[in-house]
Amino acid sequence: MSNLTTQLRPLLTAAFIGLLLSTSSSLAEDAGNLYNTTFDINAGLRYFERQCSRCHGFDAKGSDETGAPDLTGRLSRASSEVGIFNIIRTGIPGTAMLPVAADVADAQVWQLVAYIGSLSTDPANIDLPGSIVSGAGLFTNKGACNSCHMIDGQGGRQGPDLSRVGERRSPEELLSDMLTPHTDVAPRWWTMRVTDNDGVVREGLRMNEDSFSLRIMDNDANLWSYPKNQIASFERLETSTMPSYSQTLSDSEVDDLVAYLFSLRKEN
Amino acid sequence: MNKFPLLLTGIFLSLPLQAQEDEFQTVITPAFSPVTWERLVNAENEPENWMMYSGTLDSQRYSRLDQINTNNVTELEMKWSYQIPVIDRAETVPTVVDGIMFITEAPSNLTAVDARTGRVYWRYDHELPEDLRICCGRNNRGVAILGETLFMSTLDAHLVAIDARTGNVLWDVEVADYEAGYSKTAAPLIVKDKVVTGIAGGEFGIRGFIDAYDPVTGDLEWRTYAIPGPGEPGNESWSGDSWKTGGAATWITGSYDPDLNLIYWGTGNPGPDWNGDVRLGDNLYSDSALALDGDTGEIAWHFQFTPHDVHDYDSIQVPILADIEYQGSTRKVMMWANRNAFFYTIDRETGEFLEGEAYASQTWAQGLDPNGRPIRVPGMAPTYEGILVSPPIVGATNWYSPGYSQQTGLFYVTSFDGEQEFFKRDEDYEEGERFTGGGGRYNQPMDAFHSSIRAINPATAEIEWEFPIMPRSSAGITTTAGGIVFTGSADGYFFALDAASGEELWHISLGARVHAAPMTYAIDGQQFVTIASGNVVYTFGLKEN
Incomplete structure (x- = not known):
């Protein structure tokens, strides 16, 4: 972070919060989160561990015990940074999700928003080596993945529905799922x-x-x-019925499948 | 005794199944008569009523009702249900007095219903600020009653006195400042002419205490801190000023022995929970059982289960008091299955440790020494990188009430064999902010762990039987003279086990997590058993032929 940015930040924040208060949320959304450096994400992590982890888990994956949702994938109650900010600031009425204390600075809340944002993988920021088109072909042909998995209503029933798998699994996790399917089977x-x-x-x-x-x-x-x-x-x-593809597909074919699966999201 | 002034006008049904028992009788109309201290002391002789959180002052949760028994429990059917209007997690144990049931609800509300039908008499909604400081959900677990007044804790750390006939507020006092992290969730305990109550907030660097209030005026009669102040014995067990923010919350209801005039109360974790570096020493009286004088609140003795706890192993369990045969003589004991995975039998006159064994999976201690102090396994404290320890933060058990049967002499507890990675973090205390110093993370799905209801012989600390459940339970336990252990599970079952053998007798799927303890009562000779599941309070009774 440059010194200039550091000096400007309070001004920018004031201007931005002003926008937030005086204009519609879409304008605020356009402004984006000004607190999204590595420093901010780490500060958000520290705040999260202290204030949020009791319910949402130290890994932010939620808790059956408390009923708090997993924050590492697509969020059901907020689709934008402003939405996340507002939930943290105002809480969710009628639930155990309380607002943060009034004296917590907006900047701190934005750092928390940045940390939560860092938990999910934005496809726009990922440049995968594989080919989505080739992966789609492998899915139904050589890989025969569709014999067990459905996508958009087509395919088998012996594995998870993958229609939106890109929202909940990172490319690294998808790779691991294909090569070592017996690890961490749900x-x-x-x-x-x-x-x-x-x-x-x-x-x-x-x-x-x-x-x-x-x-x-x-x-x-x-x-x-x-x-x-x-x-x-x-x-x-407690093993998976899925075979490992480490011996049946080449590295580049696995990359293609990862690219295809990671592209499967609601907006597609 | 004039507890049933209208007895002669009552109508007594004599159901065939109940023909052999004449131990109790109940007036049906009008409902409700004042609850004197004598009635509370002799509550076990009035099993048609459930007049306090744990049923009786010794907290055995053992009912003399036996109409529902091992032979006919399969004939249970639902009699009524009550839907709590505020959606959250019900942890309530209803109180029943002469046909009226008092149900506490999330976040801090109270409803009186006809215990025969579940239909409402009145409702009290407690107004709460929006910026509550609560660690673990919007819960309330029950009320206490004395005379015609109900006493309830609220999430904004108030104690409220409510007229049992109308729901009107008689007084409302601030017990502590919620903005500093204090809150209240547990049912108070009546001790003679005082309302005794604890405090929650162990994750916010509070200083725990136990209070006694005048039931008429709401005036504070005494306060005993669970962390000694400067100059008091035990204060030296905290390094520096760490005692000021040391936690030791007192967030579950205690017990009372009228003969010894001692109140027994558990205390919670020292704060910050997972970073002990800033509070060197044993951290008295965190994670302890305290025995307090019933008139003054002075500490008569203490027993610390987990000195210098760094795993959040609160000793927030309801103390069960009983007189048992131990090594050839009758001993007045207190039984305690701790969150730290050890079961203890303690002489409740003196605090002397008698027996103790692990009753669930644990990796943090090699065992207990002759005084009951844990012998720690080196290197099991939380680290910055994380270290796997059993039991996990939620504990081998937790606040869910255990039970004891006078028929079998066994102690029953919901137990969890799990493990978790524990992390340490550095935090500075800020008033009203969380002060936990770390956290935990499961490395396996919950279904991979083992959970069970365990029956323990308090004279030997040995497990007599276990009944497996999954994935785990956060339900309390109630036992009856019908030879039954009633309890529930996180997967939404309410069920009955044979208290002697652990054999399953009956179960029903209620569909939502059971996060409360069952209780039992009777009206007009018919026994009922009630349990909260999800946001619903269900009441069961035998089918009427």
């Missing part, structure tokens, strides 16, 4: 092997499991629901 995609009281074994994706029952989908997409106290046994396989 419980929804574990496999359950159920043996009923007649000795019949049935295996399927773990749609849901709770204290007293479980539900699976078998390979033919049949849905089964079992009370736990009315089956002989059940076993969890």
